Amino acid sequence: MMAKKSNQNVLQLENLTKYFGGVPAVNDISFSIEEGKLAGLIGPNGAGKTTIFNLITGVYPPDSGKILFWGEDITYLKTYQAIGRNMARTFQNLRLFPHSTALENVMVALQQHHSYSFIEAITHLGGWGKKEREIKAKSMDILDRVGLADRANQKARTLPYGMQRRLEIARALALEPKFLFLDEPAAGMNPEEVNALNTLILGIHKELKFTILVIEHHMDLVMEICSHIICMNFGTKIAEGNPMEIQSHPEVLKAYLGE
Amino acid sequence: MSAYTEGIICVLCINAIAVMGVSLVTGYTGIFSLGHAGYMAIGAYTAAILTARYSFYFIPAIVAGGLLAALIAYIIGVPTLKLVGDYYAIASIGLGEAIRLILENGGTFTRGARGFPGIPNYTNLTVAVCSFVIMAFLMFNLINGRFGRAFKACRDDYIAASLLGYNTAKYRILSLVISGFYCGVAGALLGGFLLYIKPLMFDMMKSTELTSVVVFGGLGSMSGTLLGMVIITLITEVFRPISQYRMLIYGAILVIIMVLRPEGIMGQYEFGPGMFKAIKEKFKGDHYSEEGRKV
Numbered sequence: 001m002m003a004k005k006s007n008q009n010v011l012q013l014e015n016l017t018k019y020f021g022g023v024p025a026v027n028d029i030s031f032s033i034e035e036g037k038l039a040g041l042i043g044p045n046g047a048g049k050t051t052i053f054n055l056i057t058g059v060y061p062p063d064s065g066k067i068l069f070w071g072e073d074i075t076y077l078k079t080y081q082a083i084g085r086n087m088a089r090t091f092q093n094l095r096l097f098p099h100s101t102a103l104e105n106v107m108v109a110l111q112q113h114h115s116y117s118f119i120e121a122i123t124h125l126g127g128w129g130k131k132e133r134e135i136k137a138k139s140m141d142i143l144d145r146v147g148l149a150d151r152a153n154q155k156a157r158t159l160p161y162g163m164q165r166r167l168e169i170a171r172a173l174a175l176e177p178k179f180l181f182l183d184e185p186a187a188g189m190n191p192e193e194v195n196a197l198n199t200l201i202l203g204i205h206k207e208l209k210f211t212i213l214v215i216e217h218h219m220d221l222v223m224e225i226c227s228h229i230i231c232m233n234f235g236t237k238i239a240e241g242n243p244m245e246i247q248s249h250p251e252v253l254k255a256y257l258g259e
Numbered sequence: 260m261s262a263y264t265e266g267i268i269c270v271l272c273i274n275a276i277a278v279m280g281v282s283l284v285t286g287y288t289g290i291f292s293l294g295h296a297g298y299m300a301i302g303a304y305t306a307a308i309l310t311a312r313y314s315f316y317f318i319p320a321i322v323a324g325g326l327l328a329a330l331i332a333y334i335i336g337v338p339t340l341k342l343v344g345d346y347y348a349i350a351s352i353g354l355g356e357a358i359r360l361i362l363e364n365g366g367t368f369t370r371g372a373r374g375f376p377g378i379p380n381y382t383n384l385t386v387a388v389c390s391f392v393i394m395a396f397l398m399f400n401l402i403n404g405r406f407g408r409a410f411k412a413c414r415d416d417y418i419a420a421s422l423l424g425y426n427t428a429k430y431r432i433l434s435l436v437i438s439g440f441y442c443g444v445a446g447a448l449l450g451g452f453l454l455y456i457k458p459l460m461f462d463m464m465k466s467t468e469l470t471s472v473v474v475f476g477g478l479g480s481m482s483g484t485l486l487g488m489v490i491i492t493l494i495t496e497v498f499r500p501i502s503q504y505r506m507l508i509y510g511a512i513l514v515i516i517m518v519l520r521p522e523g524i525m526g527q528y529e530f531g532p533g534m535f536k537a538i539k540e541k542f543k544g545d546h547y548s549e550e551g552r553k554v
Contacts, residue, residue: 057422059418059422078421078426079418079421079422080421080422080424080425080426080427081424082422082424083422083423083424084424088422089422091419095416095418095419096416096419097411097412097415097416097419097420098415099411099415099479099527100408100411100412100415104408104411107408108405108408108409108411108412108420108423109423111405111408111409112423112424112425115405116404116405118406121400121401121404121405121406122397122400122401123397123400124400124403124404128404132404135405153536171423175423175424
């Protein structure tokens with residue numbers, strides 16, 4: 001199966017450009033990601049990495065260029081339609097629902113695929129009980145995967161920071177995506193937590209056969225898990241290739257270490 | 260049961276239905292409203308005109324009052340709730356006042372500022388209590404399920420919610436329509452209880468009272484809203500003999516609660532096992548601060 005599809009591009013960006021005021025946050029970026037890859041997007045602060053995520057997931061539209069997803073043009077997709085294309089993302093600055101419990105945070109995503117009607121919701125008749133139990137059980141499975149099962153009934157805002165990060169990944173997994181965008185999942189984590197996160201991401205990638213694009217500052221994390229890396233600086237792509245190529249690429253070294 | 264007690268129970272049930280509606284839209288969906296008395300007025304006048312003038316049976320009249328209020332909520336909600344922000348709060352002030360003024364100047368159809376007398380007495384104790392039980396049952400079911408979670412998600416972070424596939428504008432409008440229906444029904448019941456309605460009953464004061472009860476009880480807690488409403492209604496009843504100071508006491512209580520417990524009486528908790536667990540944990544001391552950092 002892999003052999004047949006291995007060269008298919010899931011995500012393809014063509015000459016994507018976005019200006020904020022007069023500043024090009026993303027300038028003429030093109031790259032593509034093959035199915036089943038675990039790819040990394042790196043670059044110094046302000047390079048435009050998160051802007052790319054926001055453009056893909058429709059938080060704002062690009063000024064020019066094209067985004068193809070499974071060959072379909074999704075350039076002007078609305079944010080809430082992204083889920084219909086089987087993609088999910090996490091955020092650099094956590095965007096959990098702070099007043100809901102960890103379990104509810106996952107359930108609110110998972111229920112999108114296990115819905116029931118309004119009438120069933122207000123009467124609790126029909127498929128309500130069965131569907132709710134199903135949603136809850138599957139949500140618990142996902143929490144278990146990220147190691148938060150024992151914190152299920154704690155409000156999200158009272159969870160320690162590292163756990164909040166993992167809860168975001170759990171919520172994205174609950175959308176049952178095929179393509180996962182992780183925006184700096186290791187931000188603010190200590191080395192121990194980063195290691196655990198590594199294992200988690202690799203596990204997800206292997207077992208669930210996702211295509212993953214991860215933005216990251218921790219070079220060791222990216223170099224360790226990603227097979228394909230795109231490096232940006234000042235809104236433009238400066239390098240693309242496997243970890244070895246990136247590590248020795250003069251432009252990358254210049255961007256990270258200075259001249 | 261004395262007629263007085265019966266009356267208080269009826270008022271409690273009617274107010275409860277109205278505040279449940281406001282609690283859904285303000286507490287659960289995070290849309291502040293200062294015009295929900297307008298929906299009550301629509302419900303009250305619809306039911307009054309249908310029963311008194313066209314001799315409708317009261318149940319379809321009450322439902323019609325609720326539905327018309329929901330329809331108006333939809334019409335006002337579509338342009339204002341597509342935007343994120345407090346646009347609806349401002350629009351709702353205008354809406355509440357506009358409805359009141361239309362009713363005041365409605366000529367013989369609404370009988371203007373002097374009010375609408377001669378409404379049949381259809382709201383007795385049974386009708387009020389049954390209506391409350393049905394409406395509360397439906398409301399608590401609604402919030403304990405996918406819609407409740409979706410409303411809260413749209414309230415807490417609309418960008419995250421929309422990336423989970425929620426068209427947040429749609430959910431905000433749905434929430435407002437349901438709350439319009441609840442207030443419409445409450446207004447219709449109020450007309451059948453008082454037998455006389457006038458536009459001034461549904462002014463800004465009434466709207467702010469509805470919203471302040473929700474804040475008082477706890478934003479995002481349906482049972483807190485009901486508890487807050489019972490406390491506020493009973494306090495105004497208890498101090499009826501010194502009626503000129505009632506509003507003073509009412510105001511003082513709101514201030515005291517907001518200073519001592521800004522999240523409202525119940526915070527975000529509902530009555531039930533979850534609440535007791537949370538209280539227990541608070542006293543046991545699970546040592547995490549509000550920001551989630553270990554203390």
